[in-house]
Amino acid sequence: MAVTQNLKGTSYPSFKIHKAGPTFYQGTIAPTLSAVNGDMYIQHGADGAVWIYDNTWTKIETGANDAINSFTIYNSVQPTSKNVSHILWGETTDGSETELAPTTSFGIDSTSTSIDSIGVTLDAGNVSGQISIPTDTAGLVEARFIARDAANNEHAGYVIRGVITNDSGSTTLLTSPVEEIIGESTSAWYALLSADDANDSLSVKVSGENGKTIKWTAFVNLTLVTKT
Numbered sequence: 721m722a723v724t725q726n727l728k729g730t731s732y733p734s735f736k737i738h739k740a741g742p743t744f745y746q747g748t749i750a751p752t753l754s755a756v757n758g759d760m761y762i763q764h765g766a767d768g769a770v771w772i773y774d775n776t777w778t779k780i781e782t783g784a785n786d787a788i789n790s791f792t793i794y795n796s797v798q799p800t801s802k803n804v805s806h807i808l809w810g811e812t813t814d815g816s817e818t819e820l821a822p823t824t825s826f827g828i829d830s831t832s833t834s835i836d837s838i839g840v841t842l843d844a845g846n847v848s849g850q851i852s853i854p855t856d857t858a859g860l861v862e863a864r865f866i867a868r869d870a871a872n873n874e875h876a877g878y879v880i881r882g883v884i885t886n887d888s889g890s891t892t893l894l895t896s897p898v899e900e901i902i903g904e905s906t907s908a909w910y911a912l913l914s915a916d917d918a919n920d921s922l923s924v925k926v927s928g929e930n931g932k933t934i935k936w937t938a939f940v941n942l943t944l945v946t947k948t
Contacts, residue, residue: 812928
């Protein structure tokens, strides 16, 4: 028989989900208690964070003022198969091509943890807008762009897809990327992806319009496979 109650809280500082499920703990300081893999700990208060236990306690959630510029999910059995996501931004005031980049201010360095058979990496990245493509790697790229000129209430949104390869240090786009214009106030603006062979990387650029200050954000997702 199911029983439903409206409870304000419990007197015990932890609870278990199902008979064989994980245990959730809580406290105001970093966890030091014994646990089993998969258990979680919610640290509340001024230094709030979320932790997961995988042979040791690992923080998986940063504070409210921290930022993450890239996020990687990889198969821990075959780590050369991975998905990497990047947040880039920039500003244009003319029609020159401008490379978008992550912010130069962030709250964490790189850290990693393993959850079941999936590995997760949070990486603050670097200030360059170039996204490194490892040697002997092929990547499916999808970049989503949004642009706004607040002074003139003009906007644009684009999605660009392509395949980039790095074969023995030679980095190229397999074919010309496919662009989809989701919507735009003016056809003068555009976004583009290109292969930077000299740096073995993907370059993400945008172009605006003379006399207009345009803010840009790009979400760039890569699905990668590397020859081992």
